[in-house]
Amino acid sequence: MTFEDFVRGEIDALTRTAYLLTGDRQDAEDLVQTVLARLAVRWLRLDNPGAYARRALYTQSVSWWRRRRSRAAETLTGDVPERAAPPGGEPELAVMMRRALARLTPKQRAVLVLRFYEDCTEVETAARLGVRVGTVKSQTRHALERLRMLAPELTAELEVRS
């Protein structure tokens, strides 16, 4: 398999995960490009590029968050941006979900994405994040508690839907 084949097959999935991790379309694209650049450098030496790319996605997202903590998260402007609603259904739920994820720490966000979006087991999640299973359990519990506390509207919405 060539690098181009790998990218063709995986880039959309990687971008979706990156979007969940960053909560920002541009940051998601940047994150994916950073990860793929690292992958390109190591391409000839890797046995399982998919695993490397996914692991790098999570570690890089945490690392980016650390680096960007001190930056202003938003640019204030007097003009309302004229922008079409993003594709995909149920915009209200998506907005609530994005806001809720933004209130979590990057590790908590990563655990939730792995456990509930990628359907990884606790063991797989621990292996991908390079932490112990106990850490995954505690981070998951804390993340859910935090969601209930910080975003009760989302919890109510999700309970209604489920």
Next chain:
Amino acid sequence: MNGIRAGLRVLAEQAPRGTLPDGFYEAARARHRGRRAAALAAVAVLLVMAGAGWVARPGRDGAAVPSQGSGQGIATRLPVPPWYTGGAGKIGVTAAIYAGPATTNDWQEGRFAALSADGDRCRVFTDAIYASPGFEALLSPDGTRIARDGAVTSLVTGRRTTVPGEVRAFSPDGTLVVFQDSTGAGVFDLARRTVTARVDTGDGWLVPGFAVAVAPGNDRVAFMVDGRLTVYDLRAARPAYTVPLDGAALAGAGAWLPDGSAFATAVRTGADTWTVVLRRATDGAVLDDHRLAPVPDARYLRLLGWRADGTAVAVVGVPGARTEPVEASWREAWFPYRDLGSAGAKVVEIGPGGSREVLRTPAEVHELDVAADFAVAGAFRPPGDPGFGATSNPVVFLGSMCGFVAAAMLAAAVRRRTARPDRRRGA
């Protein structure tokens, strides 16, 4: 949890389509190669800068070495070198070397100090194995060379001359050294770099600091082995005579009178008291009419030389506060200067009427050697403000370099962090 799962899937559907620019793979690898080359170049530049900085550092050894002349002498107060003191290397003409707990530490057990004859430059030798100044580390009479660890090293040029044994004494003119090796003793000519004489000392031990004295004119050597003193005729290449010392000791490298007519022995005449006794050069007989005043408060006595008026100049060991009087075992002692329990050292002038102290080591400095020519000439001077050559200390230099590199890295990190959002957003 199905709700969370559903929420995440809805949100993920809003993610943009992933795209990559053309030639991304090659561009990423090329960028990586460029960064790696830049990092290697940065390391190379740092190494070159470090090397150039070390060579051109201010206060570099030898950069301020004066020629020997007036204004030089032995400072009457010896500074204790702090940890950041630079290496002695080419310190220049040296007035004194000294050591003790104040100059050593757990990491540098062989560290000892050197003080220049002018300018009060204080530097250190950091040998792996301790060589006691005055005993195993010897300063040449003119202060331009130091003998230790089987070699004589110029303190002006840094040139090192290997000697086939451990140096026990310089000749008064500094051109010869007497050494001891496993086969006996020998005389080594420093200019010609060759052994000029071999002296059979049997299995005897030449006690460092005391047991050898070369006569003026370099024609005879007096040495003490197993409590007996032998005068060896270097021109005839045979011993002239051997006499028992009856508990006395040869009084060090400066034992010979300047005219070569007699040499001195040191006799213990009381607890911590030594008396210089002259012996005739031709047969070793005691010259009773040439006694100097006893030197009290001395654990040992080592002569540096004689003045024209008959005054002797010596280094003597200062007794420790609680040391018990002990008999010196010149025959067997490996480190008689330590076994004798000296807690310091001083330079004294000894005349017929008494002795006068001209220099004393600071606290916790036990061992001392001085340039005999300065001491005999009475070239003692008030101490100045000592300089310790911190920039030639490798630890200080490396610390400065690391600090510089860390500051450069920090500045680069801050610059990257502040510049990146603009570049990224502007892209």
